[in-house]
Amino acid sequence: MTLEVQWRRAVPLALLLGAGAAAIAPAGPDALLAVKAAAADSTEVAVAFVVDFGTGSAQGVLEGCVKVPSSDTGYDALAAFVQQAGLSEPSYNSAGLLCSIGGVPSSGCGVASNGEYIFWSYWHGTTGTWQYSSTGAFSLATNDVEGWRFQNPGPDNATAPPPGATPNYASICPAADQPTTTPTTTGAAPAPVAAPGGATASGGVPAGGAAASAHTATTSPVSGGSAVGATTSTPATTATTSPTSGAHASVGSAASKAADPKTPAVHHVTESLGATKAAPSSSAVPLIVGGAIVVLLGAGAAVLWRRRLRSP
Amino acid sequence: MIRAGATTGRRATLHPVAWWLWAAALAVAASRTTNPVLLALLAGVVAFVVAARRSDAPWSRSLVVFFRLGLIVIALRVVLQVVFGNRLPGHVLFTLPEVPLPSWAAGVSIGGPVTAEALLQATVDGMRLAVILLCFGAANSLASPYRLLRCLPAVLYEAGVAVTVALTFAPELVTSIARTREARRLRGRPVRGIAGLHGLAVPVLESALDRSLQLAASMDARGYGRRAGSLTRRRQATAATAVGLLAVVAGVFGVLDQSFAKGVALPVLCIGAVLLGTGMAFGGARSVRTRYRPDRWGVRATVVTASGAVVACAFVAANALGVAGMSLELYPLSFPGLPLAVLAATLVGLLPAVVAPNPLARPVPVSSAPTVGMVPPVASVGPQAGETAA
Numbered sequence A: 001m002t003l004e005v006q007w008r009r010a011v012p013l014a015l016l017l018g019a020g021a022a023a024i025a026p027a028g029p030d031a032l033l034a035v036k037a038a039a040a041d042s043t044e045v046a047v048a049f050v051v052d053f054g055t056g057s058a059q060g061v062l063e064g065c066v067k068v069p070s071s072d073t074g075y076d077a078l079a080a081f082v083q084q085a086g087l088s089e090p091s092y093n094s095a096g097l098l099c100s101i102g103g104v105p106s107s108g109c110g111v112a113s114n115g116e117y118i119f120w121s122y123w124h125g126t127t128g129t130w131q132y133s134s135t136g137a138f139s140l141a142t143n144d145v146e147g148w149r150f151q152n153p154g155p156d157n158a159t160a161p162p163p164g165a166t167p168n169y170a171s172i173c174p175a176a177d178q179p180t181t182t183p184t185t186t187g188a189a190p191a192p193v194a195a196p197g198g199a200t201a202s203g204g205v206p207a208g209g210a211a212a213s214a215h216t217a218t219t220s221p222v223s224g225g226s227a228v229g230a231t232t233s234t235p236a237t238t239a240t241t242s243p244t245s246g247a248h249a250s251v252g253s254a255a256s257k258a259a260d261p262k263t264p265a266v267h268h269v270t271e272s273l274g275a276t277k278a279a280p281s282s283s284a285v286p287l288i289v290g291g292a293i294v295v296l297l298g299a300g301a302a303v304l305w306r307r308r309l310r311s312p
Numbered sequence B: 001m002i003r004a005g006a007t008t009g010r011r012a013t014l015h016p017v018a019w020w021l022w023a024a025a026l027a028v029a030a031s032r033t034t035n036p037v038l039l040a041l042l043a044g045v046v047a048f049v050v051a052a053r054r055s056d057a058p059w060s061r062s063l064v065v066f067f068r069l070g071l072i073v074i075a076l077r078v079v080l081q082v083v084f085g086n087r088l089p090g091h092v093l094f095t096l097p098e099v100p101l102p103s104w105a106a107g108v109s110i111g112g113p114v115t116a117e118a119l120l121q122a123t124v125d126g127m128r129l130a131v132i133l134l135c136f137g138a139a140n141s142l143a144s145p146y147r148l149l150r151c152l153p154a155v156l157y158e159a160g161v162a163v164t165v166a167l168t169f170a171p172e173l174v175t176s177i178a179r180t181r182e183a184r185r186l187r188g189r190p191v192r193g194i195a196g197l198h199g200l201a202v203p204v205l206e207s208a209l210d211r212s213l214q215l216a217a218s219m220d221a222r223g224y225g226r227r228a229g230s231l232t233r234r235r236q237a238t239a240a241t242a243v244g245l246l247a248v249v250a251g252v253f254g255v256l257d258q259s260f261a262k263g264v265a266l267p268v269l270c271i272g273a274v275l276l277g278t279g280m281a282f283g284g285a286r287s288v289r290t291r292y293r294p295d296r297w298g299v300r301a302t303v304v305t306a307s308g309a310v311v312a313c314a315f316v317a318a319n320a321l322g323v324a325g326m327s328l329e330l331y332p333l334s335f336p337g338l339p340l341a342v343l344a345a346t347l348v349g350l351l352p353a354v355v356a357p358n359p360l361a362r363p364v365p366v367s368s369a370p371t372v373g374m375v376p377p378v379a380s381v382g383p384q385a386g387e388t389a390a
Helices: A003-025 A029-038 A072-082 A208-217 A234-241 A246-258 A285-310 B016-030 B036-053 B057-083 B118-143 B145-150 B153-186 B192-197 B201-221 B231-256 B264-283 B299-321 B342-349
Strands: A042-051 A060-070 A099-100 A111-113 A117-124 A145-154 A266-269 B091-098 B110-115
Touching: A072 B299, A099 A117, A111 A145, A111 A234, A117 B091, A208 B036, A234 B091, A266 B231, A285 B036, A285 B342, B016 B145, B016 B299, B036 B057, B036 B118, B036 B299, B036 B342, B057 B110, B057 B118, B057 B153, B110 B118, B145 B153, B153 B201, B231 B264, B299 B342
Parallel strands: A042 A145, A060 A266
Antiparallel strands: A042 A060, A111 A117, A117 A145, B091 B110
16 A cells, blocks of 8 residues: 555654654754854954933933944844843844834834834934934944834834934944943943843843842843854853953942933943843743644554554 | 444434534634644644544545645745745844845845744744644545535525535545546556656646536536525525625634724624625525435534634634733744643544544444445435425
């Protein structure tokens, strides 16, 4: 019977697939990223970022400089910047629309509200003034200043309020081009603080005090878009890049300043902050349990199907 | 063994509409989730029930055909995503050479970086469609298309040919695939792989459509759909049915489409349902026709339908309530969860594998009944022979 032959072929194939899945499963979803690590880019560019959480938000305005491979897209750079700031990574919907940065907004994606939209607007500041971008962030320019502002809600065109900080590449990314070492103070923030302390509820932003104490205990398994080779099994990557201790003392004062939402404080982000991120509860157990049930069902179906073929 | 039909001497079968409702409910459930584990579970439930309760009719292999079709859908979806799809940011797995496009074509891309997120998204989207196709295949495997035709409401007899073709095309397709492959094998032609596919498609499609049309024509020739009575009333009923059907389609689309205004969709759906019901009631009221051995809606049919309804309700409710684990989390990339209540409800869908009568169970006196749909009349048919039904 040809059907018998088919089944004989299908069983080893299914076993092979199962074994492969079982081998990859413990390493987590990042198991396949070794490819990416091997192909890491050599040339780096410094990209200036201004991320404005909108009027009345506890987070205020974040600005900072991030070094990424020159082949990265604006989204990769944003992910790197957000990771550097210690926020949870940006999320996208199935169409590729950016839904949230740092867990803001907590739900919905581009929701319409009275003819306007609750969304993250994208701006180019490379020329020194903010220009609304109606296309996505797919490429990086030289001396690039990337702006993101949360509209809650706002029009989906150039009349929307731009990010609340001057797009000055030279001041955000200093000439030394060493964003990782020299904490620069701009605006109202006196200290290199990534996440102002007032924000506790909005997905992943830690309280100021918690940031200082939990700094060394960072065990976030999630790597940002450009965090090359960071896997779930090596949480040390974030811990080792956060060596400074001077920043901790100033966290408290920055938090108290940021508590007043009326005056949007501009916080300069440097890599020296090892703030904790919201670690997603990513467990393989449900996957294994579900997979086992599926395999049982499939095997049962196969056995029944064959038995009924034989029965007269 | 279950022998529901043992007293009448024919093989036990479930009401075909019950199978269709069960399969449709599972398809609705599949449309409400993007969790690959839940989708795979639904597929497993469907496969198990079909394996346990299919008959030996030629169309009972429909599931295999639709399973393959589903695999093709997934592969196609992934390939389209890799080549043309949204460049979802995230963990880049590999980069295809990119074709530069002018600025007015922003949003469209050919080639470029392919991320794990984009591949997962495409696979799960494909899986969802594949599971819905599998449910359709299951309904075709389990329910006899001829028995289903007999359950049609009288008002649809007007559209006899269209309805017959619509209901019997898939089973005829499966039957004709088997027949064409057999013919090619006898002639020594390849039946597997690409070579087997070549030269299979046209004869299969042609003969499947031919056979469906032939069935429709022969039913028409025997007076199917003819009726006496007032022409005006009939036209009114038909018009009400047609408008009602259109409204129902628009309403269902509105309810399923997340971006559609809910305030419009539900009233349209209700109005459509009322119109449809009225049309069917008036259209069917005046027709007097008999049915040979009508299918009975028994307790088993109710249980099978209810088990499907439990699955569908669980998925719809969990999706509406935003239960964690109903959708695949891409940002951050993490393992899918498995909501226990939904898992339990999914397993309720297995009930038909036990409850539904086994069509292959030995009927008591009849020895050589060939297929379920065409059981030859038996001398001692009992109380059902000659019974009439509207």
